[in-house]
Amino acid sequence: MAVTITDETLVHAKDVTKVYQTGEVETYALRGIDMEVKAGDFMAIVGPSGSGKTTLLNLIGALDAVTGGSLEVLGKDISKMSRRQRADLRLHALGFVFQAYNLFPVLTAQENVEFVLELQGVNNNRSGRAREVLDRLGLLEYANRRPTQMSGGQQQRVAVARAVASQPRLVLADEPTANLDGENARILLDMMRDLNENQGTTFIFSTHDPRVVAYARRVVTLVDGKVAKDVVKENDTDGGV
Ligand SMILES: Nc1ncnc2c1ncn2[C@@H]1O[C@H](COP(=O)(O)OP(=O)(O)OP(=O)(O)O)[C@@H](O)[C@H]1O
Numbered sequence: 006m007a008v009t010i011t012d013e014t015l016v017h018a019k020d021v022t023k024v025y026q027t028g029e030v031e032t033y034a035l036r037g038i039d040m041e042v043k044a045g046d047f048m049a050i051v052g053p054s055g056s057g058k059t060t061l062l063n064l065i066g067a068l069d070a071v072t073g074g075s076l077e078v079l080g081k082d083i084s085k086m087s088r089r090q091r092a093d094l095r096l097h098a099l100g101f102v103f104q105a106y107n108l109f110p111v112l113t114a115q116e117n118v119e120f121v122l123e124l125q126g127v128n129n130n131r132s133g134r135a136r137e138v139l140d141r142l143g144l145l146e147y148a149n150r151r152p153t154q155m156s157g158g159q160q161q162r163v164a165v166a167r168a169v170a171s172q173p174r175l176v177l178a179d180e181p182t183a184n185l186d187g188e189n190a191r192i193l194l195d196m197m198r199d200l201n202e203n204q205g206t207t208f209i210f211s212t213h214d215p216r217v218v219a220y221a222r223r224v225v226t227l228v229d230g231k232v233a234k235d236v237v238k239e240n241d242t243d244g245g246v
């Protein structure tokens with residue numbers, strides 16, 4: 006277990022609340038979240054359906070605004086950032102493995118990775134860099150395939166490759182192993198953990214799957230929009246998938 010959790014705080018939530026307004030109806034999705042995530046963390050967010058996991062990941066990812074409290078991501082209060090600054094943060098410092106950010110169906114695996122590099126303003130040797138990332142993650146053989154030509158597990162792995170192509174500090178993954186069988190879930194998690202241990206990439210992922218939870222070094226349980234438990238495992242094992 007090579008990874009060291011540093012003292013650098015990547016996410017600092019203080020009494021964060023989120024209320025969704027749908028017509029006349031208000032939904033209290035988060036009711037006061039206090040949480041700190043350090044660089045090097047490999048953290049699962051668990052909890053019942055509707056407990057606020059996706060909402061919290063969306064807020065940390067600067068995809069949505071907090072209703073109350075403060076949320077600092079990489080040392081900056083995201084509610085004080087402009088749209089442009091939030092877009093820059095997402096593009097350059099964060100990686101996403103979200104259902105809503107699926108692979109582009111008309112692009113091959115390699116082109117999916119290249120596209121993100123292009124958005125990031127990488128101008129030289131995008132294809133070489135994309136292939137390097139795919140290779141590092143054992144995905145080179147799928148470089149020229151479109152999503153429909155790959156299994157769900159392979160697609161999810163390409164989604165992780167795309168998320169980490171620019172070496173973001175923090176990767177947010179919303180149920181990354183949903184719809185994957187045990188074997189594919191294990192391969193995906195091994196890949197994420199390898200990036201965590203060897204590149205120091207910090208991961209926050211939500212899950213319903215106890216086998217995935219077994220991989221996490223830290224498990225935060227949400228219940229009704231609050232942190233009900235926050236457990237750091239003392240003696241980490243290699244996971245149970
Ligand atoms: N855009 C939205 N508009 C209104 N209410 C929303 C919206 N998104 C989420 N909610 C509500 O906020 C609460 C938290 O939802 P959230 O999606 O964060 O839960 P979750 O823990 O991710 O659930 P699941 O495990 O089912 O994915 C739920 O009551 C949900 O109905």
Ligand SMILES: [Mg+2]
Pocket residue numbers: 058059060179
């Ligand atoms: Mg969710």
